[in-house]
Amino acid sequence: MSAVLDNHGHGDHTLDDHHAHVPTGWRRWVFATNHKDIGTMYLLFASTMLLVGGAMAMVIRAELFEPGLQFVTPEFFNQLTTMHGLIMIFGAIMPAFVGFANWMVPLEIGASDMAFARMNNFSFWLLVPAAVMLVGGFFMPGGAPSTGWTMYAPLSLQMGMSMDSTILAIHLMGASSIMGSINIIVTILNMRAPGMTLMKLPMFCWAWLITAYLLVAVMPVLAGAVTMTLMDRHFGTSFFNSANGGDPIMYQHIFWFFGHPEVYIMILPAFGIISMVIPAFARKKLFGYASMVYAIASIAILSFIVWAHHMFATGMPVTGQLFFMYATMLIAVPTAVKVFNWTATMWRGSMTFETPMLFAVGFIFVFVLGGFSGLILALAPVDLQLHGTYYVVAHFHYVLVAAALFAMFAGYYYWCPKWTGVMYNETRGKIHFWWSLISFNVAFFPMHFLGLAGMPRRYADYPMQFADFNMVVSIGALFFGVAQVYFFFFIVLPTMRGKGEKAPQNPWEGAEGLEWEVPSPAPFHTFETPPKLDATATRIIG
């Protein structure tokens, strides 16, 4: 540890990068140990995967535009839904949040870098072969896995060799996540600048600290589930084969013991970002800081005891259904506390609505809708009607696409000046927001109705009565997809190429935190000596 914390002893002020060696060319990226470079790489990787997974979604929606098969076969359709899910979860959302963490955690706690800089490099570069193995499934005999992202046994035992490459890809991505999480935990616990106590930690760091513990706890569980699948497929075991004494439902228990915390892994960092953005644009401190921390922690703890609400239809006993229903409904309480706190932060503030704030308010709006549909799904008797239908698809897209992705957009617009040194184009940002918000709701709101009426998910074709809503959904999805291409090519790329107004050190009037105490763009090396902080731990005093 001391080697990492060693700052060569010759930085007598905090921002002295003039003497530091800055690697250039391909070496800078391949051998990167700088948290900012690695953060950038994570974000670019996630954006690429977002577009790949999004392209698959477009094919899926094109096929479902009308009843009947027009573009793909049912087997290819199932491969698309499977890979869309896996790519978006493991390739887009999770790496994007890790990218945010890499960029912002050291900056926000006044650390010079992540604790384990070389392991950080390894965490990132594991993702690339994993992505190749995942997407490569399409080019293997029999095509990609067509089991859905949940990879339920025994269907997964029927798949071709791409299932094995997917399992290995999941192992790599899991290893990457675990190492990334350990890095984040150690960085936050050990490398805070003097004076930054845990209860003065910025909310984004709190959210990530808890998320990282969740990741370390559950990624090995997923690894176990897919390893058992691999053993069943090739080494003659029968974990999930009832003919030899195995249990196919055991797979689901193990998978969802990972899978439920996993969905919180994809939303807790979003809570963190939103809790940074709202106070900045309300020009008011976050309401109920302590209860926000407790709320995140209780959501994380509760996430471990609710996994079987994904399995109400498997026929579990009454007591099981009751326990998992009550526990699941309980999660609504801390979640509601968070929403109330955000509302109270806005209350009697002095608000402006730049793009980050628009996305933050948009986040609360769609996240609350997704939360309500989650509450309805938690009610076990109603879940029997809705399980496995488009209602579920609507629910998790509201919390994962709209909420998690909108939070990331809010974070991008909020911190992009710090990353690139230039301001994004405000008009284009607003266009991106309204376009995304409207098309997203056109795409996903009608899915609630389809689900209530009984349209099962993962269907390549559907009865005539579902045709009208599906057409609306497909049109909305197309517009939503185009909005993200617009975002990438007309907003992100120009800022990366340095086009735009030069950003001041702190472009936001109400923003507080150590990241705004360094110049924009943040220099290659920051906080080489630990900064001295004021009493609130948001300003450097020497």
Next chain:
Amino acid sequence: MKNIFSKLASGLRIPGLWLAAWASTAAYAAKDLPGGPSLWELNLQPAVTSIAEEQRWLHDGLMIVCAVVFVGVFGVMFYSIWKHRKSVGHKAASFHESVTVEMAWTIIPFVILILVALPATKVIVAEKDTTNADLTVKATGYQWKWGYDYLNGEGEGIGFLSTLNPTHREMSSNGAKGVMPDDYLLDVDNPLVVPVNKKIRIITTANDVIHSFSVPAFGIKQDAIPGFVRDTWFRANKVGTYYGECTELCGKEHAYMPIQVKVVSAQDYSKWVDGEKKKMAAAADDPNKVWTLADLVSRGEKVYTANCAACHQANGKGAGPIKPLDGSPVVLDADKNAQIKTVLEGRLNGAMPSWKALSDTDIAAVITYTKNHWSNKTGQVVQPTDIKADRS
């Protein structure tokens, strides 16, 4: 002013026309399907069991709670967004915590949730009570069809397979063009038939992968798990035909294994049982009968269309990873046991499923058919006794 309005109106006319054109073409001439989904349906399908009724009440009740909370929270939020803007000169207040308020909005939602959970608990207990059924039917999920066996009660011993109407599968492949039937993808050859106002217990299991037996109008959904037995129940209070679909991803024909339940009066049910029993007696094949090639081929074609064509296709050419049967060395092999073994046991971990569930005569017929159809002209005849010999 007027000018602006007329400009607006003409601007609106374009999407309006487009919408109208779309609405008229999008209707597909389809109508609501009683017992199944309706056009532009906004809520659950109409309930015909008390459980489905309760589920609907719970759903609608919780929706109202959600709506009230939504209006409350966003009312406050939009008020502050409107009034507490910097652009109208609002100065930020400095408060940032209040233990009282934070306690209140932790406890109140908690109490509301308890009030919601209580009636839900009652419904769960009722749902799980599968005792004292009048009729017990086993539903077995196959890739990709349902098998029904009447185990207990009137009609005991009846058993049949229920497959999607093959013309619908064909329509789907052809892009569902033209006038489509209202029960598109929901019509089956042999629906499940049950009496009205009787407690029907459904036992589910599966042959290959996990399927799920779901009929929205009854409020039931129960996974069918290979090697395991699960149960659920319903008591339909209205005569009619009700539709459901498999709701657990079970492979490529997942969208093509509907469930159709005919609820009939007690008299009609007895009549149906009688007819079914007679049919079974007539159709029962003598397992030792020696068949002619022509008879086997014509019977085999039907078996092939119902069971094999979904993967191997009507022209026997297969597709992608699915092996063609036309010209296949296994089919052309003079030793018929290789093909019999494949059909009985399946291949590649069930990617080609086992067809043990078919009768000896059906298997013999379909193998003989493949050996003597398309370009395969082996002249070989496989008799039911061959299958029986290989089964043991």
